[in-house]
Amino acid sequence: MVAATYADYAEIDEFEETIKAWRRGEVDDTTFRGQRLHMGTYGIRNSDAHMIRVKVPGGLLEPDHLDAVADIAEAHSRGFAHLTTRQNFQVHFVETDEVPALMRRLADAGLTTREACGNSVRTITQSHLVGIDPEEVVDTSPAAEAITRYFLRHPLTQQLPRKFKMAFDGSTRDHAQLGIHDIGFLGALDGEGNPGFRLFVGGGLGSAPREADLLEPFTPPERVLPTVEAILTVFDEHGERKNRVRARMKFLLNKWGIERFRAEVETVRIRLERENTYPAFEVPTKPAADAALADLPLPPAGDALDGDQVAAYERWRDTNSFAHPAGNGGVAYGAYATFHLGDVTSAQLRALAKVWRELGEDVQVRTTIRQNLLFVGLTAAQVPVLWATLEAENMALARAEKSGDVVSCPGAETCNLAVTASRGLAGAVTDALEANGLHEIENLRINISGCPNACGQHTTADLGFSGMSRRDPDGNEAPGYRVYVGARVGDGGAKFGHYVAKVPAKKAPDVAVLLLERYAGERDLGEAFADWVARVDPKSLKATLKEFDAMPTLEEDPDFYTDFGNSERFSVQIGEGECA
Numbered sequence: 001m002v003a004a005t006y007a008d009y010a011e012i013d014e015f016e017e018t019i020k021a022w023r024r025g026e027v028d029d030t031t032f033r034g035q036r037l038h039m040g041t042y043g044i045r046n047s048d049a050h051m052i053r054v055k056v057p058g059g060l061l062e063p064d065h066l067d068a069v070a071d072i073a074e075a076h077s078r079g080f081a082h083l084t085t086r087q088n089f090q091v092h093f094v095e096t097d098e099v100p101a102l103m104r105r106l107a108d109a110g111l112t113t114r115e116a117c118g119n120s121v122r123t124i125t126q127s128h129l130v131g132i133d134p135e136e137v138v139d140t141s142p143a144a145e146a147i148t149r150y151f152l153r154h155p156l157t158q159q160l161p162r163k164f165k166m167a168f169d170g171s172t173r174d175h176a177q178l179g180i181h182d183i184g185f186l187g188a189l190d191g192e193g194n195p196g197f198r199l200f201v202g203g204g205l206g207s208a209p210r211e212a213d214l215l216e217p218f219t220p221p222e223r224v225l226p227t228v229e230a231i232l233t234v235f236d237e238h239g240e241r242k243n244r245v246r247a248r249m250k251f252l253l254n255k256w257g258i259e260r261f262r263a264e265v266e267t268v269r270i271r272l273e274r275e276n277t278y279p280a281f282e283v284p285t286k287p288a289a290d291a292a293l294a295d296l297p298l299p300p301a302g303d304a305l306d307g308d309q310v311a312a313y314e315r316w317r318d319t320n321s322f323a324h325p326a327g328n329g330g331v332a333y334g335a336y337a338t339f340h341l342g343d344v345t346s347a348q349l350r351a352l353a354k355v356w357r358e359l360g361e362d363v364q365v366r367t368t369i370r371q372n373l374l375f376v377g378l379t380a381a382q383v384p385v386l387w388a389t390l391e392a393e394n395m396a397l398a399r400a401e402k403s404g405d406v407v408s409c410p411g412a413e414t415c416n417l418a419v420t421a422s423r424g425l426a427g428a429v430t431d432a433l434e435a436n437g438l439h440e441i442e443n444l445r446i447n448i449s450g451c452p453n454a455c456g457q458h459t460t461a462d463l464g465f466s467g468m469s470r471r472d473p474d475g476n477e478a479p480g481y482r483v484y485v486g487a488r489v490g491d492g493g494a495k496f497g498h499y500v501a502k503v504p505a506k507k508a509p510d511v512a513v514l515l516l517e518r519y520a521g522e523r524d525l526g527e528a529f530a531d532w533v534a535r536v537d538p539k540s541l542k543a544t545l546k547e548f549d550a551m552p553t554l555e556e557d558p559d560f561y562t563d564f565g566n567s568e569r570f571s572v573q574i575g576e577g578e579c580a
Contacts, residue, residue, distance in 0.1 A: 424564025
């Protein structure tokens with residue numbers, strides 16, 4: 001076992017015995033379902049196999065983690081893993097009886113699936129730029145780790161009314177999207193320069209998205225753990241337990257309002273602080289970074305690459321790498337390894353682990369909420385060395401964190417609640433943007449969900465698509481999408497996208513091209529997509545997109561009545577949801 005392990009072999013042994021008892025009929029399906037969900041084991045659409053979610057707290061990885069995920073994907077799944085919008089890994093189609101062996105391999109690397117699913121505290125996420133963001137005022141990693149360790153397996157968090165999500169960011173740029181979480185922690189300094197956090201509560205997505213409220217403007221480090229425990233206690237005691245649809249904490253905030261919620265939390269916090277002693281942790285402050293970092297030239301190919309590789313390297317370097325402050329006051333570099341729709345093969349994972357070890361201990365790797373991996377702490381000479389591995393293993397897509405870096409939930413491929421094949425649309429949108437030269441627009445996010453539950457976070461994107469069913473006048477079903485534009489997420493807040501159209505699935509790529517072409521051609525210098533949407537008015541975009549609403553008849557174009565990647569006639573097939 002590694003020193004920083006989150007794993008527990010005894011609970012894996014216990015879960016294996018539960019599986020055997022279930023096989024013998026000694027444990028009923030409902031009881032077993034609850035226990036396997038708590039161990040990160042989901043049901044899959046039209047299958048008796050499972051999706052396993054591997055927690056990556058704070059998105060911080062080690063080389064051994066990559067090797068372990070590679071091994072379980074190869075031995076128990078389809079030979080690849082999937083990076084999620086919550087900085088985790090998932091592997092699909094794992095047979096029930098193979099799950100304990102999979103968990104033990106993860107435990108050997110210090111990883112766990114415990115409480116990755118179910119009504120518990122989920123993986124705590126943070127900005128992938130933690131520690132290197134030139135605008136952050138504190139390093140959030142120690143706090144995120146402290147909360148993770150304190151509440152993992154904590155008695156309070158084993159049977160919450162519903163799942164509970166937290167996120168950290170040390171910068172108001174808010175890469176972690178704090179405003180959509182049950183608790184969002186935004187790094188802050190008090191009037192004397194002491195570090196702490198602004199706390200936001202009650203955010204959430206789904207079919208009824210809610211922006212988080214400010215709980216308090218400054219929480220010092222020593223009050224973070226009792227404050228979180230107080231919030232969880234209030235949620236545990238007063239959250240909805242009969243109607244699952246309204247069980248997230250955001251509905252308690254809607255019912256009570258922030259003033260009553262704040263008062264209840266304060267009452268509980270005072271009691272907890274009187275009765276308990278909490279582990280201490282540091283919240284390092286960050287000195288102001290040199291603004292000139294952004295203007296530094298990026299590393300040349302040097303002698304690391306052959307002449308015929310230089311052009312490809314430079315194109316990737318200019319889109320996927322950047323300079324960042326180094327811990328010694330100098331300059332280091334970050335670089336993204338990019339994956340189509342977040343899918344990463346076992347061979348790719350092993351190649352990443354190998355090159356990471358060769359680059360040395362000063363280099364770190366993080367998962368991102370846009371389904372990529374980020375290497376940080378690189379020297380100038382190491383950037384082309386890393387590129388050579390990424391290029392050789394097809395991980396050097398030159399579009400990281402840009403318009404062509406489309407994010408999607410798993411959709412109807414595996415999810416019981418999905419209406420449409422969101423991953424298929426994501427691929428079609430990516431292809432359409434590349435064909436029209438629109439895939440490298442900076443700071444423009446496209447997100448796709450296969451249903452209104454918003455696991456693809458479509459309502460937080462500049463351009464979002466949400467799967468739905470369409471019908472022609474004769475009642476024939478066709479896949480379709482609702483279109484959202486102009487969301488704003490930052491500084492702990494979340495202004496959700498404007499609903500502007502519903503379109504057949506096969507027209508959605510054309511909608512993306514039209515909107516991005518207009519934005520690219522009409523934007524003012526430095527104008528963000530959300531600002532452009534506000535300026536041209538969402539109502540005018542709704543009128544423009546009305547033409548895409550029309551559908552041909554089944555006889556005119558049968559292809560409109562099939563989903564992406566499927567030749568069969570479309571029909572909605574929704575199973576029993578386990579966690580959305």
